[in-house]
Amino acid sequence: MRILVLGGTQFLGRAIAAHAVGLGHAVTCAARGLSGVAPPGVRFIAVDRDRPEGLAGLAGTKFDAAVDVARHPGQVRRALAALDGRVGHWTFVSTTSVYADTATPGQRAGTARLLAPSEDGTYGAAKVTCERALDGGALICRAGLIAGPGDPTGRFPYWVARLARGGEVLAPADPEDPVQLIDARDLAGWIVRAARDGLSGTFDAVAPPCTRRAFLDRCAASFGASYTATWVDPAFLDRHGAARESGPFSLPLPLPDTIGDASRDVSPTLAAGLTLRPLEETVRDTLHWLEAGGGPMTGLTADEEAALLRAWHAGRGRGPA
Numbered sequence: 259m260r261i262l263v264l265g266g267t268q269f270l271g272r273a274i275a276a277h278a279v280g281l282g283h284a285v286t287c288a289a290r291g292l293s294g295v296a297p298p299g300v301r302f303i304a305v306d307r308d309r310p311e312g313l314a315g316l317a318g319t320k321f322d323a324a325v326d327v328a329r330h331p332g333q334v335r336r337a338l339a340a341l342d343g344r345v346g347h348w349t350f351v352s353t354t355s356v357y358a359d360t361a362t363p364g365q366r367a368g369t370a371r372l373l374a375p376s377e378d379g380t381y382g383a384a385k386v387t388c389e390r391a392l393d394g395g396a397l398i399c400r401a402g403l404i405a406g407p408g409d410p411t412g413r414f415p416y417w418v419a420r421l422a423r424g425g426e427v428l429a430p431a432d433p434e435d436p437v438q439l440i441d442a443r444d445l446a447g448w449i450v451r452a453a454r455d456g457l458s459g460t461f462d463a464v465a466p467p468c469t470r471r472a473f474l475d476r477c478a479a480s481f482g483a484s485y486t487a488t489w490v491d492p493a494f495l496d497r498h499g500a501a502r503e504s505g506p507f508s509l510p511l512p513l514p515d516t517i518g519d520a521s522r523d524v525s526p527t528l529a530a531g532l533t534l535r536p537l538e539e540t541v542r543d544t545l546h547w548l549e550a551g552g553g554p555m556t557g558l559t560a561d562e563e564a565a566l567l568r569a570w571h572a573g574r575g576r577g578p579a
């Protein structure tokens with residue numbers, strides 16, 4: 259296949275391009291080249307999707323399939339117009355942040371309520387608008403937390419690096435709460451297969467959930483680390499100014515008011531061909547990537563975590579810390 263990746267200079271887009279090249283497809287990546295470099299073996303075309311004529315470099319070329327990872331509706335519409343009639347199959351990578359109800363567990367893509375579309379509002383609302391620009395023949399993959407080597411967000415890498423250190427680990431909320439993620443390479447593999455097969459429709463693109471306890475246990479077991487988890491109340495973290503999900507001084511796992519986002523029913527996606535590697539493989543590969551100098555880290559420093567643990571233990575038995 260001749261495959262166009264609109265993106266391809268970082269994480270998921272790059273994994274899609276690399277996977278397709280590995281299968282012998284003719285891959286073009288189109289981006290500005292600011293986020294990183296496209297993988298070896300692709301044809302790179304410089305485009306700027308924020309400029310009206312910014313996709314001129316793609317003029318006249320035909321593709322069997324295109325994959326778009328954009329977040330801005332204007333960029334999606336501009337690409338659809340510029341490539342009109344020259345792409346066989348479209349995949350749009352969206353997000354589970356499009357859903358309005360983030361609390362109810364076990365929702366499915368086909369029936370869950372969406373946020374009101376917006377041109378330049380929140381990330382999820384803008385993705386709803388992006389999705390609506392595509393026609394019914396497209397594949398829409400609503401990804402959850404994407405993990406694995408190359409992750410620029412630092413969220414999953416925080417837990418990998420933290421569990422590798424072992425010892426007493428500060429963990430947010432209830433150990434039975436869900437965690438749900440997908441290895442970028444599994445998502446890439448499914449997207450390329452789905453493009454080959456002409457799959458259309460809207461799917462949540464994430465692995466089935468596991469509990470937080472199982473998630474931490476499996477991370478630690480991936481490299482034989484020994485640890486104990488101290489589960490702390492989210493209200494304690496709020497009182498101490500710990501941010502939610504990402505950024506400095508955060509614990510990057512969803513909290514109870516967003517567990518609907520981490521417990522989606524993905525049986526339709528599995529039936530449509532998504533296959534998954536064991537979490538342990540994702541954990542080990544991410545650790546190797548980090549050890550080789552891989553990406554940024556978010557979350558608590560060791561000193562910040564130790565201070566929060568001290569405050570938590572000091573406060574127990576005599577009311578909130």
Ligand SMILES: NC(=O)c1ccc[n+]([C@@H]2O[C@H](COP(=O)([O-])OP(=O)(O)OC[C@H]3O[C@@H](n4cnc5c(N)ncnc54)[C@H](OP(=O)(O)O)[C@@H]3O)[C@@H](O)[C@H]2O)c1
Nearest residue numbers: 265266267269270271289290291292293306307327353404
């Ligand atoms: N990470 C997660 O946990 C997560 C969770 C749910 C959903 N998602 C979705 O999954 C996808 C992840 O995609 P990704 O990892 O490839 O990263 P990304 O951060 O979405 O990458 C954006 C890509 O678009 C290119 N780009 C940005 N502005 C551009 C412009 N003006 N003109 C041309 N190209 C432009 C960037 O390259 P240049 O900067 O080089 O131009 C880059 O390759 C996204 O759709 C995201 O919304 C991610």
